[in-house]
Amino acid sequence: MHRRRWAILAALMFSLLIVVLDNSILNVAMKTIATPPPTGLGATQSQLEWAINSYTLVFAGLLFTSGLLGDRYGRKRVLLAGLALFGVGSVLAGLSDSPGELIAFRALMGFGGAFVMPSTLAILMNVFERDEQPRAIGIWAGGVGLAIAIGPITGGVLLEHFWWGSVFMVNVPIVIAALIAMAVLVPESRDPAPGRPDPLGVLLSVVGLVLLVYGIIKGGQLADFTDPEVLLTAGGGIAVLAGFVLHEKRSDHPALDIGYFRNPAFSAAVTAVALVFFALMGVTFFMVFYTQSVRGYTPLQTGLLLLPLAVAQLVFAPRARLAVERFGARATCTGGMLVIAATMASFLLLDTDTPIWILEVLFFLQGAGMAHIMPPVTVTVMQSLPRRKAGSGSAVNNVFRQVGGALGVAVLGSLLSAAYRGRIDGELAGVPGLSEGARHAAGESIEATRALAERMGPAGRALAERADEAFVQAMHITVVASAAVALAGAVVVALFMPGRRGAPGGSDGARGPEEGERHRGRGREESKGEQGGKDEGEVREEAEDASVPGAGRERDALEAEVER
Numbered sequence: 001m002h003r004r005r006w007a008i009l010a011a012l013m014f015s016l017l018i019v020v021l022d023n024s025i026l027n028v029a030m031k032t033i034a035t036p037p038p039t040g041l042g043a044t045q046s047q048l049e050w051a052i053n054s055y056t057l058v059f060a061g062l063l064f065t066s067g068l069l070g071d072r073y074g075r076k077r078v079l080l081a082g083l084a085l086f087g088v089g090s091v092l093a094g095l096s097d098s099p100g101e102l103i104a105f106r107a108l109m110g111f112g113g114a115f116v117m118p119s120t121l122a123i124l125m126n127v128f129e130r131d132e133q134p135r136a137i138g139i140w141a142g143g144v145g146l147a148i149a150i151g152p153i154t155g156g157v158l159l160e161h162f163w164w165g166s167v168f169m170v171n172v173p174i175v176i177a178a179l180i181a182m183a184v185l186v187p188e189s190r191d192p193a194p195g196r197p198d199p200l201g202v203l204l205s206v207v208g209l210v211l212l213v214y215g216i217i218k219g220g221q222l223a224d225f226t227d228p229e230v231l232l233t234a235g236g237g238i239a240v241l242a243g244f245v246l247h248e249k250r251s252d253h254p255a256l257d258i259g260y261f262r263n264p265a266f267s268a269a270v271t272a273v274a275l276v277f278f279a280l281m282g283v284t285f286f287m288v289f290y291t292q293s294v295r296g297y298t299p300l301q302t303g304l305l306l307l308p309l310a311v312a313q314l315v316f317a318p319r320a321r322l323a324v325e326r327f328g329a330r331a332t333c334t335g336g337m338l339v340i341a342a343t344m345a346s347f348l349l350l351d352t353d354t355p356i357w358i359l360e361v362l363f364f365l366q367g368a369g370m371a372h373i374m375p376p377v378t379v380t381v382m383q384s385l386p387r388r389k390a391g392s393g394s395a396v397n398n399v400f401r402q403v404g405g406a407l408g409v410a411v412l413g414s415l416l417s418a419a420y421r422g423r424i425d426g427e428l429a430g431v432p433g434l435s436e437g438a439r440h441a442a443g444e445s446i447e448a449t450r451a452l453a454e455r456m457g458p459a460g461r462a463l464a465e466r467a468d469e470a471f472v473q474a475m476h477i478t479v480v481a482s483a484a485v486a487l488a489g490a491v492v493v494a495l496f497m498p499g500r501r502g503a504p505g506g507s508d509g510a511r512g513p514e515e516g517e518r519h520r521g522r523g524r525e526e527s528k529g530e531q532g533g534k535d536e537g538e539v540r541e542e543a544e545d546a547s548v549p550g551a552g553r554e555r556d557a558l559e560a561e562v563e564r
Helices: 004-033 045-073 075-094 098-112 117-127 133-161 171-185 199-222 230-248 258-261 265-296 299-305 307-327 328-348 356-371 374-382 387-430 436-442 446-455 457-496 513-531 534-546 551-563
Strands: none
Touching: 004 045, 004 075, 004 098, 004 117, 004 171, 004 265, 004 299, 045 075, 045 098, 045 117, 045 199, 045 387, 075 098, 075 117, 075 171, 075 265, 117 133, 117 374, 117 387, 133 307, 133 374, 199 230, 199 387, 230 258, 230 387, 230 513, 258 265, 265 299, 265 328, 265 374, 265 387, 265 446, 265 457, 299 307, 299 356, 307 328, 307 356, 307 374, 328 457, 356 374, 356 387, 374 387, 387 436, 387 446, 387 457, 436 446, 446 457, 457 513
16 A cells, blocks of 8 residues: 555546546637637538547557557556657647647647546556555546536637637646656556557557548438448448457457457447447537537636536546445446436437526536546456556546547547538528539538528528537437437446456455455455465465466466566
């Protein structure tokens, strides 16, 4: 047990703040970036999606390798390098002159972020003992809620007074402060017998994800998912990802150890993470356009409107462990998933003039649902693996979250785009003197349609109203899809997550806190008598291995390999 563990947790949360803050700020800045120069970059709906997905795809593709590098060379060292690279990417993104440059530099930020996110959780697992890990992870998850709350408000203030690039430049002082805190407080940790990096596995995962998501986005642009280009790229992505799985099964140093997924609790937890972020990220993406484009709120006001979602996470996430102790992980996470699904479906209540307090209530309930999902599933994932594999375990947890979010933005964004185009094309066909190319461009997003309406002067007022109605109708279709995904997540959790007797780490999950502690105390006394000369670290490592299926055999094999 590290004596400065709570100060270390604060430093880790500060590093985590940067990554989450950046993405929540970017959501508020989307409308401004879509505005034609000089106010914005004139980015299309597809380019806005790629500004998010370029980051997420690089991030997700490198997470496996970053976890391995952290376990091999030191998690603190990898985290510091990732923070520095993230800061450089932020400066370049803020100075972008075109949507293409922004997409490229966002990818660079994703490269750096991939080495930050897994390391924070891996270090947390190494400085806290098993009994304190659920509480620490709850606080860690609450920090995500804090970043979500700060991000939109900070973005709104910056956009009110500065140019759009300021939402990236704000990362620089935070990066510097985080680097100092990490260097001073955080201890180094690594796997004593690490595996090698898997460049082929990383390449296959990145190529597969890029092809798959590109095909989905292209289908939304064309409003035709049967187009040959869409089928070729999406199908190719699925084939490459299948090759990735086969390669990982056969490799002796896989980026992703497929054996992890033989544990039903582990598989259910990471699947739940992917599904909930699929639903949440897709909805968050278009909700910004609803509040700003349809309802006319400023970026700062939009940030304030998102505050209930973040506050609920900040309040409830650190307390989710209490619900798990009383009801079990399965019941807690299933309830959270059902709340998410219900709030998604309730977005059907929103129209062009719905009282805004209804949206605020839905955001708060959505945040409360998230707060009862993320801490328990993260604890389940991390405690299903031995401590020395914390880096790769954290990477798997994060990659499912990021890939789920990327696919959510791509799939739900494409569905929204296709539904919107299908409803606005008829209105655009009635605009006199509009060429085929101009009509196609104006139907790509509500911002593009509104820009055309503004150029038409008073005659464009009716077109702007039709654009609002078309967007709301398209949004309703999209929220039904997102609610269905969240409901599927609830089914997965209810069927496969451990209950009170299936808690990872042994039978303590079936006991009350006091009885579990007495049981662990007896175990420690027995192990002292049986293991005599072994130090505390060895005893703790073996005790943890005993709680993880197959970990003891893996440890013996590693030790034999070291001796050879």
